[in-house]
Amino acid sequence: MSITVEVTNTTNPITVEVAGTTVSVPAATKTVTVNNSALAAQTAETMQITPSGSLTATNVQAAIDELAGNDFRSTDQPSGSQVAEGDTWYDTDDDQFYIYRETSNGVFQWVPIMVGSAGGDSDTMDAGSF
Numbered sequence: 001m002s003i004t005v006e007v008t009n010t011t012n013p014i015t016v017e018v019a020g021t022t023v024s025v026p027a028a029t030k031t032v033t034v035n036n037s038a039l040a041a042q043t044a045e046t047m048q049i050t051p052s053g054s055l056t057a058t059n060v061q062a063a064i065d066e067l068a069g070n071d072f073r074s075t076d077q078p079s080g081s082q083v084a085e086g087d088t089w090y091d092t093d094d095d096q097f098y099i100y101r102e103t104s105n106g107v108f109q110w111v112p113i114m115v116g117s118a119g120g121d122s123d124t125m126d127a128g129s130f
Helices: 060-068
Strands: 002-007 014-018 021-025 030-035 071-074 088-091 096-104 107-115 123-125
Touching: none
Parallel strands: 071 088, 107 123
Antiparallel strands: 002 030, 014 021, 088 096, 096 107
């Protein structure tokens, strides 16, 4: 594998490290070609990230798994330990969208979300809510 780097109009020397190979480039316009260099293989599990917001994962695969666990699509209502406040569920046979939220002190339920005027036990979503 060959990597070509063009360095243009630098006033300071540049040091480039690729896969454990260090190349020093003096100040000036130059083209540098590094031959027989290999980049380390990366997988979603080995790519480290810094947790942000509600995510606690420290690698890409765990973050994908964590996000996937917050969203459900099925004909049956999700239940059990995998369901947490703020999760969403799309009921595929009734075409209804729900959010799992606290409806009274310590009581959590799947509440349908609708656009427009609320009726019954639905929450209303409008532009003022975003």
